Amino acid sequence: MNHLPSITALRCLDASARLGSFTLAGKEMHLTQSAVSHHILTLERDLGIALFIRRRGGLELTPPGRMYWEETLHALLLLQRAGHRVKGASRQHSTVTISVPPSFANLWLMPKIGLFVRDNCDITLNLINRQDSGVTRYGEEDASIELSEGNAAGFVSVRLLSLVYHLYGSSELLARLGVPRPSAARGELKDGTLIELLRSAPLIRTSMNDAWPEWLRLSKLDEFVPPARLTDGPVYAQASLALLAVINGTGVALLPRHAVENHLHGRTVVKLSRLGWPATKAYYLQWSDNIPVTPALRRFAEWAETVAESEAEPSA
Amino acid sequence: MNHLPSITALRCLDASARLGSFTLAGKEMHLTQSAVSHHILTLERDLGIALFIRRRGGLELTPPGRMYWEETLHALLLLQRAGHRVKGASRQHSTVTISVPPSFANLWLMPKIGLFVRDNCDITLNLINRQDSGVTRYGEEDASIELSEGNAAGFVSVRLLSLVYHLYGSSELLARLGVPRPSAARGELKDGTLIELLRSAPLIRTSMNDAWPEWLRLSKLDEFVPPARLTDGPVYAQASLALLAVINGTGVALLPRHAVENHLHGRTVVKLSRLGWPATKAYYLQWSDNIPVTPALRRFAEWAETVAESEAEPSA
DNA sequence: ATTCATGCATTAATTATATTCATGCCTGCA
DNA sequence: TGCAGGCATGAATATAATTAATGCATGAAT
Structure with missing residues (x-):
């Protein structure tokens, strides 16, 4: 031994x-x-x-x-x-039910949830997919994950993921428009080509969180882009759909990092500007504070918070 | 996790x-x-x-x-x-055969051997019981354990157990002779009663290693004991038999500590004098040095040496 | 070709953990 | 009582784990 x-x-x-x-x-x-x-x-x-x-x-x-x-x-x-x-022996088998927007589930939660299940085999985790646009109705779920500003009255909130929107486009689109792909090192286009791109390529919007006006103002590019462009062009209900549009070369989009992460390494999708807009909204795990917290929910919340914190570090 | x-x-x-x-x-x-x-x-x-x-x-x-x-x-x-x-994967299953005197096997080896077997499940350990008096014939065994002086020419020796002989008797015998049992603290009789005991109680001898003359000389008691007493009385071939005789109240005997250890706590057997005679002979594991050492034997020898060392410490 | 970015290896320095030492406390026993 | 044996405790110490600061190699980008 x-x-x-x-x-x-x-x-x-x-x-x-x-x-x-x-x-x-x-x-x-x-x-x-x-x-x-x-x-x-x-x-x-x-x-x-x-x-x-x-x-x-x-x-x-x-x-x-x-x-x-x-x-x-x-x-x-x-x-x-x-x-x-x-x-x-004391802690009996228990269940926790969480309602989650599909986009968040696919891109953030599912890749990480395996370890939670493994380490908490006495908890049955029940994930409910909920459309981003859907109204939150506290029904069967113990808690829900939502894109909100947090600190809603009557709720306890745990921030899981802050969103910073960057400008992304596909390599294919750039090639079609004759724009040189930015180097991985520089990570952005030159100002001139960027402006030209914003005037010519379709600006893909997402319905639940349109980042364009804020981002343009922040990057001091709003004067170069005709306001009409912000109301024309395609609108998608989910970030994942907008991403697909980007990949297909439909246009350029402002997307949070976690949505494109999987496609950055393959270089099918490229970041076009270093400037990011930190959205006021973030993904929160939240539950009503007038219902007692079940032990299973407490453990899920603690796990999620830990994972979120550890993931936030590298960007700091 | x-x-x-x-x-x-x-x-x-x-x-x-x-x-x-x-x-x-x-x-x-x-x-x-x-x-x-x-x-x-x-x-x-x-x-x-x-x-x-x-x-x-x-x-x-x-x-x-x-x-x-x-x-x-x-x-x-x-x-x-x-x-x-x-x-x-490389180290194939192997066998080592050791010939052991039964007394040593019963009192020292067997209580410890379980851990070796558990920790070396790729080794088949073959123990051969050999009468203490038997002549060592290197036949099927890879090595043998013997009571000897060590350093025999042509052999490699590893000392497993040094012997120190003490005087032991049973509580029953003492009571029968009207001698007060020594306190566990003092661990010996007063000189007067000790001499009286040595004159009256049978002196049990063992055939392979008679410790009486040496012990009496060392404890300066030889002048009080008639020489005839050392040739009369029972002789036993093995320490374990002598121990049985002591337990039954047949007489007093000089025995090494490991032989009586199991009976000391129950106080059926009592140490009668602090003075011990360190025998020149000891139990050695030894093997012929002109035959290459098998890996299994090497591992057994290393294990035995380690155990022996760790056991020797407390007495130091 | 050169430069950069990424990922693992290496060594010394640091931090954390395991282990001991020196006790104290309790209990059964002479 | 006083002693012996066995476990607990807390501070001191030794050992092991971890980091920091590099180096080295390999692809990718220019």
Whole structure:
């Protein structure tokens, strides 16, 4: 029984294997890439085998590495379950129901929710998809996630995601208009070409949060853009639809970062200006404050807040 | 997956549960009682339950404590197995055969061997019982444990247990002879009663290592005991038989500590004098040095040496 | 070709954690 | 009583984990 690996090292292994990157694993565990690297290297040294093959653009598990990962993960889950059992003797199985706008669910919540489910196997999580435009009716849900200004009277609010709108366009569109694609380094077009673009390309709007007037004023470009352009052109009900329009080269749009994140690396979508408009609205998890908070909701809220905070750091 | 217990804490739990004592658990793990106590207390604090009921003369697992112990132990064994699998891909299953005197096996080796088997599940350990008086013939065994002076030419020797002979008798015998039992604190009889005892009670001898002459000389009592007494009386081939004779009140005997250890706490057997005779012979693990050492033997020898060292400390 | 950005490795420095030391407290026992 | 054995406690210390500051390699962009 001597010389068993440390729990932290095994959690690093799990995170690295799942995320394919020490850097990301470190972020998930609130550690630095260096710490994860150390842990994996000591594991590899102790075991006498290589767990990962380091490749450009991602790690790959070696066959024995994968085997070791699977078996140790099993053990970790066992430990976790053992802990839950003794603690949960009192804490009975419970349910929490959250109503979520589909766009937020797709782009923010779903990629992260797996860990919550895994770490809280005594909670049944019930997500209700709700149209962004829908009216909030507190019915079956314990809480809802909404795009609002927060601090609504009679509600408790936890901010999950602040929105900063940037200007995005597709590579294809730029090529069609003969505009040189901005370098990843500079991250924006020259002022002249930017103005020209705003006069020629359709300005895609979203119905629930039209960022154009504010953004133009902030970037001191409003005088160059005829007001009529802000009322013409397509309008989409959801950010995800606007994104599709951008990808298809329909025009340029102002979108929050999380909506385009997945498409930035592939360079199908490009940021056209460094200037962002921080919206007053943000996504909040909120619930009525005259109904007692269930333990399950409290745990979900605490988890969501933690995740939100840890995600906000890198941008700071 | 947050806040999993540390591996060390779980090993402390296992050892404490098995041995029923933080002190003994500490010894097994080469830690102090304090460290074990700290670990168990943190576990209990984190889990929010009591794992043990502290009683005089031993710990007792609470029902949830037992459940948690069993489940986490399962996880630990899984981790261990995972480690062995990846390492053991190269290291094939192997066998080591050791010939052992029964007395040593019963009193020293068997109580400790369980941990070796558990921690080296890729080794098949083959123990051969050999009469103490038997001649060592290197046949099927890889190594043998013998009572010798060590450093035999042509052999590699690892000292496992030094012998110090003390005088023991049974409470019953003392009562029969009207001698007051020595207090556990003093641990010896007064000189006068001791001499009287040595003149009246049979002096039990062992055939393979008669300690009487040396012990009497060392304790300066030889002049009080008629030489004839050293040749009369029963002789036993093994320490364990001599011990039985002592327990039955047949007489008093000089025995090494490990032979009587199990009976000291129950006070059926009592140490009668502080003076001990350190025998020149000791139990050695030894093997011929002109045959290459198999990896399995090397691991057994290292384990045995470690255990022997850790056991020797308390007496230092 | 050169420069930059990204991701992992490495070493020393720092911080956190584990462990011990020196106690105290309790209980059974002579 | 006084002693011995066993656990708890809190401060001191040793050990291990983590970071910070780099370096090195590899693609991508200019």
